[in-house]
Amino acid sequence: MNATSSVSSPDEEKLKKHFKVTRFIMEAGVKLGMRSIPIATACTIYHKFFNEICFDDYDPYLVAMSAIYLAGKVEEQHLRTRDIINVCHRYLNPGSEPLEVDSKFWELRDSIVQCELLMLRLLNFRVSFQHPHKFLLHYLLSLKNWMNRHSWDRSPIATASWALLRDSYHSDLCLRYEAQHIAVAVLYFALQCYGVEVPSTDSAENQWWQVFSVDVTKIIINNVISDLIHVYTLDTEIL
Amino acid sequence: MDKDLVRQSLSYHGPTLLSLLRCEQHEHAGFKQLLGDLSKWPQYRKERNVNNVEIQHFIARKADLLFSLSWKSNTPENADSLEPSQGYSAVMPPLEQFMDVPNEEKKELFFRDVERGDVVIGKISSIRDFGFFVVLLAMGSGILRDITTLEINALCPVRDVPSQSSHGDPLSYYQIGDPIQAAVKDIDRYHEKLTLSLHKSALPTHMSSVKLGVITTDDMPDYYKQSAAMSVSNVNNYEAALRQSLAFSNPSTVESLLGKLGLSESNPPSLIRGLQRENFSDQDFAASLRKKQSSSWALKCVKLGVDYFKVGRHVDAMNEYNKALEIDAQNVEALVARGALYATKGSLNKAIHDFEVALENCPTHRNARKYLCQTLVERGGQLEEEDKLLNAESYYSKALTIDKTFTEAEEALNKLRLCKQKSLGKREKPDEKTNEKKIETSAEKLRKLLKEEKRKRKRRQRSSSSSSSSSDTSCSSDSSSYSNKKHKKKRQKRNSESSSQSKKYTSSAHTHKDSYSPPADTSASFLSHKSDVKTVLEESGRAACRRRASNESARYRSLSSSSLEIVESYGGRSEDSRDSYSSEKTQASTSKTCSEDKCTNSKSSRRVSTDSYFKNTKNRYDSSNQFQGQRYSNRKSESGSAERLSRSKNSRSLPLDLPHIQSTNQLENEKPHNGNTSVSKDLPGNLLNILSQIAEFEKEKGSRQQK
Structure with missing residues (x-):
């Protein structure tokens, strides 16, 4: 739980690079019509891979493409390599025509598949993850019933927390924190943003976030939130 | 920006957020509008956590996204409906x-x-x-x-x-x-x-x-x-209860809950500016890219196909078109090209279908329209010829609805309508019309019959000629292999003997056909019937005496024809036992005529004649050899043709089989003799000599046996 490690300049560069590539995964995922869970898996695979290995040894975009392909398999959302190649090629060469289906195309496809095998072996075939998404959605439903209907409807808490959760995959947050903690933190953050208070937080024996996860503490929540905010600062810096 | 939301957030976070918002969102048009209103509500609740300065900065920076109206509209109010949620998501205690x-x-x-x-x-x-x-x-x-x-x-x-x-x-x-x-x-x-x-x-x-x-x-x-x-x-803790629930491990939990909470996966929310859905071009999505790629791939195939088509490799062209349509089923160019190919190949209906699909996908495609009209008119013309006037009319009018300026269709349609009117006018006088029709149909029938007959005859001729040629060669090969004189002699002997034996049967009674039908090897059959030989020979001798007075020319003719019969029967016998009966018959006739011509005698002439004959057939030899190979492969058709062959043989040798009506036969034979001069020319005296040789041999043998 060394959440906020000392941010040195090469580390910051690395974070930026990863942010860029994961944003590429996200964008490709949206264009491929991927659901949130496969995208999250793809990002987790990507982060895990570069946790194990020196960044400069592999082309991050190829790794990202293979991660997307592998995540599609793991999360049972069938993705066609041709679509992945097309979308990624278009991203890397904006405005270009789609690749012709020739030997170059097939070589590219082969390299994705080869890279997928490499990743699988490197990750010891452990590519199935417990994501915070499911927890968050259940939390949201429970909270919704406890809150006043109108204040719930007024503030897009579900949308905001969902967006925050998806965006959290731009960093390796998913590797450093437990899924439930991330879910709680994201929900907490969303409520804070809209200034929404959960009823009877003061009078109740347990805080709502304590209910959802027994071992979560205010410190963890704050760490996750500050890490998340850091992700968004990268966003503005890169743009 | 949502005014109420901003207000709610401001009242929670206090005035520091407002100042932060002021400096972060000053460019945002919506915020400027709000700002005037916001300053009117200075009432803040209690000053809360100090540590949320970071959060306030964040809110200020992302305010345009956080408070955007589009996010708020994301929350639908269908979650209230009491759909059975059991199984899709965990139902938790409150x-x-x-x-x-x-x-x-x-x-x-x-x-x-x-x-x-x-x-x-x-x-x-x-x-x-x-x-x-x-x-x-x-x-x-x-x-x-x-x-x-x-x-x-x-x-x-x-x-x-x-x-x-x-x-x-x-x-x-x-x-x-x-x-x-x-x-x-x-x-x-x-x-x-x-x-x-x-x-x-x-x-x-x-x-x-x-x-x-x-x-x-x-x-x-x-x-x-x-x-x-x-x-x-x-x-008693939430997480344990959650994990206990079976529905929590349901793979579609997330989807179901997203629907309940009004979140959309197709347009996922994000606070990252680069990931805003509005910034993505629709053309960059997988589906449209794939479509583009497929259509260009398909076009490549079509081009290749057109090249094939130009060279005349229609099958290759069709393959390319089909491949193109497999890649991109809606490819207009491929459809038009394939339609054109169908049209040139005569499958007008398929062509019409392709053109129609092409026009559906691209209503402005000029070639598709043009080709479709032309094909429709052509198909209409076909139907008109088949007398399906109504269908033809519908095709013409279809062509016209597609292209009003297509004069060809208009003309055809007008003509057709005129025609129809005429026929309608005729129908008013029913008697005349039916009569006419009857006559017409009967005439047509006659014509049809004639045509059919002609076709049949042609076919028969073809088959008989081919089979005879093959038998010719088999004979010639036989004769060449039997170049040895001794062999030949034996063979001749056997032939004459067997034929004389069978002759007895044919001459005595045709009613016993069945009992001797299939002796494949005549020599064997001869052995088994040895006892009969004597009477056979006697009879043959008698018949010969009776015939001695017959006309010379008639004899010549019968000899030539029967020699031909021998030649043919060799082939027939060696190939199929079914033919044996007919060949026996013909041989019988041969032997009879041979015995008739006892006096002529030249031993070596047969060899010469076969040689010469061989020369004649030599050029046919190669082709017929091939033919024989084919014959073995399909016996069925072969036997059929053999039957036909034997039939024709029968008809030809029939007059010779019936010696007691010799006189009339002679008269009849006069005519075909003139007509068949080519046959007799082809088979000169040499053959006659062979036959006389056979006859002589037979005579010799017969006398020996008599002794």
């Missing part, structure tokens, strides 16, 4: 049960949040004249709260109880302790009093399917059951 919120506060919050139209579930606690009281147990819709322990009483007045029967007190239907599902009709929040109704009209429209009235314990809401179960079991 949150306040875990939070241990004091009962007073729960009650207060319940009366704050309950609304008209909500469904409540309770037990009847007492029945009075004016209605009955219900103690609430659970909520059926809206806010699913833990109200079991709150002891909230609600009144359901008589006027809100529907009568169960035509007479009597509606309340008599209910008893104390009955679980009741009812709709909230009225709320007195200040006095904390509820009025219920059992009328459907009290429900909101989207919940009108909910059953009101007495329910069973099975109908209790799932969350209530969970809550009850939890208070019994020792599982």
Whole structure:
């Protein structure tokens, strides 16, 4: 739980690079019509891979493409390599025509598949993850019933927390924190943003976030939130 | 930006956020508008956590996204419907049960949040004249709260109880302790009093399917059951309960819950500026890229196909077109190209279909339109020829509807209509018309018959000539292999003997056909019938005497024809036992004519003749060899042709088979002799010599046996 490690300049560069590539995964995922869970898996695979290995040894975009392909398999959302190649090629060469289906195309496809095998072996075939998404959605439903209907409807808490959760995959947050903690933190953050208070937080024996996860503490929540905010600062810096 | 949201957030975070917003969002047009209003509400609640400065900075920076109206509109109000959620997502006990919120506060919050139209579930606690009281147990819709322990009483007045029967007190239907599902009709929040109704009209429209009235314990809401179960079991934390639920591990949990919470996966929210859906071009999405790629790939195939087509490799071209359509089923160019290929190949209907699909996909395609019109008119013309005028008309008019300026179709249509009018006019005089038709049809029939006959004849000729040629070669090869004189002699002997033997049968009685039909090897059959030989020879001798006076030319003719018969029968016998009967017959005739010509005698002539014959057939030899190979491969057709062959042979040798009508035969033979001069020319005296040689041999043998 060394959440906020000392941010040195090469580390910051690395974070930026990863942010860029994961944003590429996200964008490709949206264009491929991927659901949130496969995208999250793809990002987790990507982060895990570069946790194990020196960044400069592999082309991050190829790794990202293979991660997307592998995540599609793991999360049972069938993705066609041709679509992945097309979308990624278009991203890397904006405005270009789609690749012709020739030997170059097939070589590219082969390299994705080869890279997928490499990743699988490197990750010891452990590519199935417990994501915070499911927890968050259940939390949201429970909270919704406890809150006043109108204040719930007024503030897009579900949308905001969902967006925050998806965006959290731009960093390796998913590797450093437990899924439930991330879910709680994201929900907490969303409520804070809209200034929404959960009823009877003061009078109740347990805080709502304590209910959802027994071992979560205010410190963890704050760490996750500050890490998340850091992700968004990268966003503005890169743009 | 959503004004209310900003206000809510500002009142929570205090004035620091407002100043931050001012400096971060000063470029945002919507915020500037808001700013004037916002400054009018200086009332902030308590100053809260100090540590959320970071969060405030964040809010300020992302305010345009966080407070955007599009996010708010994402929340639909369909979550209220009571769809069976069991199995798709875990149903959890209410949150306040875990939070241990004091009962007073729960009650207060319940009366704050309950609304008209909500469904409540309770037990009847007492029945009075004016209605009955219900103690609430659970909520059926809206806010699913833990109200079991709150002891909230609600009144359901008589006027809100529907009568169960035509007479009597509606309340008599209910008893104390009955679980009741009812709709909230009225709320007195200040006095904390509820009025219920059992009328459907009290429900909101989207919940009108909910059953009101007495329910069973099975109908209790799932969350209530969970809550009850939890208070019994020792599982008392949220996560454990969540993990216990089977539905939590359902793979479609996320999807189901996203739908309930009004989140969309197709347009996922994000606070990253680079990931805003509006920034993505629709052309960059996988589907459109694939479509583009496929169409260019398909076009490449079509181009290749057109190249093939130009060279004349129609099959290759068709393959390319089909491949193109497999890659991109809607490819207009491929459809038009394939249609054109179909049209040139004569499959007009297929061509029309392709053109039509192409036009559907691209109504402005000029070539597709042009080709379709042309093909339609052509098909119409075909139908017109087939006398299907109505169909033809529909094709013409279709062509015209597609292209009004297509004069060809118009002309054809006009012509057709004229034609139809004429025929309609004719129909008015039915007798004439039917007569005409009859004549026409009979004439047509005749023509058809004639045509058919002609075709048949042609075919027969072809087959007989081919089979005869093959038998010719088999004969020539035979003769060449039997170049040795001795062999030849033996062979001749055998031939003559067997033939003379069979001759007896043919001459004596045709009725016994069956008994001697299939001796494949005549020599063998001869051996078995040895005893008969004597009489056979005698008979043959008698017949020969009778014939001696016959015309010379007739004899010549019969000899030539019968020699031909020998030649043919060799082939026939060696190939198929079925032919043996007919060959025997012909041989019989041969032997008879041979015996007739006893005097002529030249031993070596046969060799010469066969040689010469061989020369004649030599050029045919190669081709017929091939033919023989084919013959073995398909016996069926071969035997058929052999039959036909034997038939033709029979007809030719028939007059010779019947010696007692020799005189008439002679007369008849005169004519074919002139006609068949080519045959006799082809078979000069040499053959005659052979036959006489055979005859002589036979005579010699016969005399020997007589001795």
